[in-house]
Amino acid sequence: MNSVIFLTIVLLALSSYFFGRKKAILIQSNKRLTALPKFYGYYLAIWCGAPAFLLYALWSIFEPSIVRFFILSDYSSQGLLEGELNLFYEKVKSLSRNQYSGELTAELQRSAEKYLNFRDIAKWSKVVIVLSLLIASTGYAYTKISNNTKTREPVEIFLKGVFFLSSLAAILTTIGIIFSLLFQTIEFFQVIPLFDFVFGMHWYPAKAFVRDASEALDPSMYSDTFGAVPIFAGTFFIALIAMCVAIPIGLLSGIYMAEYASKRLRQYAKPVIEILAGIPTVVYGFFAALTVGPFLKDLGLSLGLEVSAESALAAGGVMGIMIIPFISSLSDDVITSVPQNLRDGSYAMGATKSETIKRVIFPAALPGIVGSILLGVSRAIGETMIVVMASGLAANLTLNPLESTSTITAQIVVILIGDQQFGDPKTQAAFALGLSLFIVTLVLNIVALSVVKKYREKYE
Amino acid sequence: MNKIEAKNVDVYYGAKQALFDINMDIEANKVTALIGPSGCGKSTFLRCLNRMNDVIDICKVSGVVKINDYDINQKDTDVVRLREKVGMIFQKPNPFPKTIYENISYGPEIHGIAQSKSEMDNIVEESLRKAALWEEVKDRIHEPGTGLSGGQQQRLCIARTISIKPEVILMDEPCSALDPIATAQIEELIDELRKEHTIIIVTHSMSQAARVSQNTGFFHLGKLIEVGSTDKIFKNPTQQQTQDYITGRFG
Numbered sequence: 128m129n130s131v132i133f134l135t136i137v138l139l140a141l142s143s144y145f146f147g148r149k150k151a152i153l154i155q156s157n158k159r160l161t162a163l164p165k166f167y168g169y170y171l172a173i174w175c176g177a178p179a180f181l182l183y184a185l186w187s188i189f190e191p192s193i194v195r196f197f198i199l200s201d202y203s204s205q206g207l208l209e210g211e212l213n214l215f216y217e218k219v220k221s222l223s224r225n226q227y228s229g230e231l232t233a234e235l236q237r238s239a240e241k242y243l244n245f246r247d248i249a250k251w252s253k254v255v256i257v258l259s260l261l262i263a264s265t266g267y268a269y270t271k272i273s274n275n276t277k278t279r280e281p282v283e284i285f286l287k288g289v290f291f292l293s294s295l296a297a298i299l300t301t302i303g304i305i306f307s308l309l310f311q312t313i314e315f316f317q318v319i320p321l322f323d324f325v326f327g328m329h330w331y332p333a334k335a336f337v338r339d340a341s342e343a344l345d346p347s348m349y350s351d352t353f354g355a356v357p358i359f360a361g362t363f364f365i366a367l368i369a370m371c372v373a374i375p376i377g378l379l380s381g382i383y384m385a386e387y388a389s390k391r392l393r394q395y396a397k398p399v400i401e402i403l404a405g406i407p408t409v410v411y412g413f414f415a416a417l418t419v420g421p422f423l424k425d426l427g428l429s430l431g432l433e434v435s436a437e438s439a440l441a442a443g444g445v446m447g448i449m450i451i452p453f454i455s456s457l458s459d460d461v462i463t464s465v466p467q468n469l470r471d472g473s474y475a476m477g478a479t480k481s482e483t484i485k486r487v488i489f490p491a492a493l494p495g496i497v498g499s500i501l502l503g504v505s506r507a508i509g510e511t512m513i514v515v516m517a518s519g520l521a522a523n524l525t526l527n528p529l530e531s532t533s534t535i536t537a538q539i540v541v542i543l544i545g546d547q548q549f550g551d552p553k554t555q556a557a558f559a560l561g562l563s564l565f566i567v568t569l570v571l572n573i574v575a576l577s578v579v580k581k582y583r584e585k586y587e
Numbered sequence: 588m589n590k591i592e593a594k595n596v597d598v599y600y601g602a603k604q605a606l607f608d609i610n611m612d613i614e615a616n617k618v619t620a621l622i623g624p625s626g627c628g629k630s631t632f633l634r635c636l637n638r639m640n641d642v643i644d645i646c647k648v649s650g651v652v653k654i655n656d657y658d659i660n661q662k663d664t665d666v667v668r669l670r671e672k673v674g675m676i677f678q679k680p681n682p683f684p685k686t687i688y689e690n691i692s693y694g695p696e697i698h699g700i701a702q703s704k705s706e707m708d709n710i711v712e713e714s715l716r717k718a719a720l721w722e723e724v725k726d727r728i729h730e731p732g733t734g735l736s737g738g739q740q741q742r743l744c745i746a747r748t749i750s751i752k753p754e755v756i757l758m759d760e761p762c763s764a765l766d767p768i769a770t771a772q773i774e775e776l777i778d779e780l781r782k783e784h785t786i787i788i789v790t791h792s793m794s795q796a797a798r799v800s801q802n803t804g805f806f807h808l809g810k811l812i813e814v815g816s817t818d819k820i821f822k823n824p825t826q827q828q829t830q831d832y833i834t835g836r837f838g
Contacts, residue, residue, distance in 0.1 A: 390644070468681040472744070474642060475677075476694045476751065477670035486693065491684045 128250060132183060132257060140176030143265055147171030150272050158274035170278040173285050174268035179261035186253050194245045198238055308565065311558035318552045319353050324559065327354015330522035330533075332542055332553050353556050355563070357524035361532035365443040365514060366507035368528060372447025373503055377454030378496065384455065385462035386484055397459070404452040408512040415445035415517030427529060435519070440528040442518035446510055450503040457502070461495030462488055494579040501575035505568050511536035535564045590615035590755060590785045591636060596650035598631050598640065605631050607809045609650070613802070618777060618786045620796035620817065623806035624832070629789045632806070633757050636787065637673040638666050654755065671698055674748035676758040680740035682732035682747075687724055690732040690743055691715065694751040710750055718746035719776050738769025745776065749784070756780065758788040762795065774799050793833065797821055805829045 148168035151160055160167075198219060199212055207215075215235075221227040222239040223246075272278075316324070329351045380400065384393055420441040427434030434440075465488050473483040489496075511534075519531030520541050533541075542557040591613040598606040606628045613619050621629040631640070638659060640646040651658050659669050671694075682690050691711040692701070701707035711728065715721040720742040724735070732743050741761060748756060758777070762770040777786060777799050790796050796803055797817060804814040805828075813820060813829045824830045 466681070468677055468679055469683060471639065471642065471675075471677060472681040472683065472747075473693075475637065475639060475670055475675035476697065476747065477667045478693075478697050479667060482697050486697075487683050 128254075129187065132254060136176055136179050136183065136257070136261065139261060139265070140172045143175040143269075144168040144172040146269065147272060150269070154272075154274050161275050161277065162279040166278040166282055167272055167276070169282045170276075171265065171268050171272065173282065175261060175265040177285070178264045179257050182260055183253070183257045186257070190249050190253070194242065194249060197245055198242055201238065201241075305565070308558050308562040311555045312562045315552055315555035315559045319556075324353055324355050326356060327351065328356050328524060329354045330357045330538065332538070332556060353552070353559075355535075355560070357522040358533055358535050358538050358560075359563075360524055360526075361439070361518075361522060362508055362534040362536075364526065364528075364532060365439050365446065365518065365534055366504060368439060368443025369446035369450055369507040369510075370500070370504060372444055373450035373454055373507075374500060376447075377451045377499075377503070378458055380451070381455040381458035382462060382484060382489075384459045386480065386488070397456070400452050400455055402452075403449070404456070406449070408449065408510060409516070411445050411449050412512040412516035415441050415513050419445055420517055423529075432529060434529045435531045437517060437519035437531040438529050439518055439525075439532045442514050443528070445517060446507055446513050449510070449513070450506055453506065454499050454503050457499035458492065458496045461492045461499070464495075465491045498575055498579050501571060501578075505571050508534075508567060508571070509536060509564065511540060515540050535560050539564075588615050589613065590654065591787075592651075592653040592656075593632075593635070594651040594653070596632070596635055596648065596652060598628070598635065598649075599647045600643075601645045605809055606635075609811045611804055611811055611814055613785065613787060615785050616781055616783075617801040618781050618788060618799050619802040619804065620800035621787065621789045621804050621806060622791075622793060622796050622832075623812075625791075627806040628809040629804075629806045630759050632811075633675075633759055633787060633789050636755065636757055637670050637675055638664070639675065641666065671751055672753055673755040673757060674751070674753035676741070676744055676748060676756065676761045678760040679764050680737055680744050682735070682740050682743050684731070684733060686730060687715075687728045687732045687735070687743060690747050691750050694747060698751055700751060714746040714750040715743075717749055717780070718742045719772065719779075720746055736769070738765050738772060741765060741769065741773060742776065745773075745780075749780070753784060755785045755787065758786065760789050760791060763791060770795070793821075805832060807832070 145168065147170055148164045151164035151167035154160060155164060195216060199216060202212065202215070215238075218227060218229065218235060219238045219242050222231075222235060223242050227235075331352050384397055384400075388396060416437070420436050420438065423438060423441055424434045424436045469487055469491060470483055473487045478486070514534045514537040518533060518537070520533055520537060521531060522533040522538065523530055525532055539557045539560050542553060542560075589612040591611075593609055593611045593613075596606055596609040597604065609628075609632055611632075621633065623629050634640045635648055635652055636654070636659075638648075640648055648660060650660065652660055654669075654673065658664075683693060685693070688711055691714050692707050695701045695707060695710050701710055712721060712725075715724065715728075720739060723739060724743075732740065735743060741764075745756075745761075762773050765773065774795065777788065780786060788796075788799065800817045802815065803817045803820040805812045805820060805824075805826075807828055813824060813826045815825075820829060821833055824833060
């Protein structure tokens with residue numbers, strides 16, 4: 128039913144475009160218009176579609192709670208708890224859908240009939256009211272159309288509103304996500320002291336196994352459980368390993384592509400490198416877990432080293448490979464966009480190609496290169512799948528790349544897989560980690576931007 | 588004495604021939620102007636003299652270009668040494684994204700000319716003085732060269748070029764991006780530089796060629812139509828085409 132109404136509104140709005148335009152063209156035959164005929168079409172289409180759609184949307188949002196209010200108003204005097212009312216209402220709804228299998232009472236039956244009744248009334252009155260609003264507003268606008276109606280301005284204002292709402296939606300979503308992280312995190316820190324989280328040396332969320340609700344809020348349950356130092360250290364350590372792989376290879380290949388490679392080679396090689404960026408991270412994950420990990424373990428054995436099959440080195444190394452195309456492709460672009468006259472100037476001084484690259488092109492391209500590296504770092508910190516698959520899940524505090532370690536993202540996965548419930552500190556820990564990760568990435572981005580800005584001032 | 592002798596120089600961009608059998612002698616310690624309408628090959632010829640055409644993939648040069656009686660178009664010519672001897676100024680000022688000091692010290696550093704910091708300081712000051720820029724920038728030589736005005740940037744590029752004491756300086760329309768006052772300063776500078784360097788300047792402006800040069804070559808459609816002393820070319824050309832161009836009948 129809803130989709131029928133929606134489609135009707137869209138179709139009517141579309142056809143009113145043609146009506147509006149046609150009327151304008153008719154007027155045009157003997158009077159001068161203030162705008163092109165198509166604006167009259169848009170004008171009528173907006174007047175037809177926008178009010179009806181708005182009403183339809185608002186109705187759909189508020190209808191359920193109004194119906195609920197009417198159904199439950201019969202029982203409001205009985206002093207029932209909110210939870211009991213909710214339960215009752217859910218029963219009424221499932222009975223109305225013939226999906227109720229519990230005990231039937233007269234009250235329940237009566238309410239279910241009333242519910243169906245209300246839904247019916249609501250449905251038809253919605254159709255009637257929305258359509259009559261549509262007809263009224265279209266008719267109003269249609270009669271208003273004359274040779275000197277202002278149509279361009281309202282259409283522009285409407286479009287501006289649409290753009291504004293779209294950006295507002297994006298911003299509000301971001302703010303909403305931050306706040307949901309924030310509230311859960313605050314609840315988490317009401318049970319776990321902030322100090323223990325930030326400076327605690329043991330991360331062992333499995334220990335926070337709660338048998339019943341009375342234990343859940345007892346801080347003594349969680350001592351030495353949610354110390355985030357090992358996973359922060361692990362995150363930065365693995366990111367460091369990844370960047371040790373990605374920066375040199377990515378940068379050098381970017382420079383090669385931009386400065387040395389022939390046009391033909393570049394034409395074929397660049398897409399191949401960029402394919403690396405298109406491989407799903409989960410594929411990198413099993414490449415790390417099934418190929419690189421065991422290979423490093425065997426290599427270690429033959430050298431007499433003890434290497435865990437799930438090592439930070441395997442995860443970080445493969446992550447580095449994943450990041451290579453970002454750095455290589457971006458720095459290639461940045462280097463290519465350094466003006467040719469700087470190169471000419473350097474060559475004309477008798478500089479060799481490598482001197483020119485090192486002393487003129489690289490400094491000129493530095494802001495962009497720093498930007499690409501920081502982009503790579505935030506990818507490394509946010510990467511999940513490779514770590515989950517290749518570096519194990521035990522949060523060891525170690526600086527030995529041959530041991531397994533864990534990261535913030537991997538621990539969020541660990542916490543949220545399997546049984547969990549809201550209000551449980553173990554679940555809330557995931558939100559606290561998510562917020563920390565968000566803050567780290569945000570700070571990184573701000574630093575990246577300011578670095579880029581600083582160098583730009585110096586070099587342009 | 589001839590500093591540069593070009594014999595039978597042909598240049599191709601891919602399949603298109605840009606220069607046809609150029610033969611030209613350039614005298615030492617004089618300013619030689621290359622004039623002609625756009626696309627006539629004068630800049631291409633200029634770039635043959637320090638092998639800057641090597642930078643362009645599709646460009647092929649044949650013929651002999653002798654500088655100090657040495658053919659620079661040989662396979663084993665060291666272009667680094669060549670460009671140390673033959674500097675170049677470009678149409679658009681192109682200071683490096685470095686400080687004024689670093690812009691000048693770049694050449695001496697890559698060629699290992701200065702042995703110490705104080706020697707380098709001297710080179711920088713001397714080069715800036717010769718380029719008539721020292722008084723304007725002496726208090727801010729550690730600020731970015733890109734912060735200077737257009738005319739100052741071009742003089743910075745000249746200072747950068749003369750820092751390694753080239754024997755020849757090639758100038759490719761060095762004033763076309765500058766205002767009249769900056770142009771006058773550069774022209775004055777060119778006359779000064781002639782004492783120590785041989786200068787070849789490509790210019791669109793005939794009055795500039797008349798003002799700054801002793802010799803002039805007129806190019807048209809990839810051919811060198813006429814070459815001789817500037818006086819003769821401007822007052823009494825032997826070729827009809829030269830006459831037409833000088834008097835503004837085409838170009």
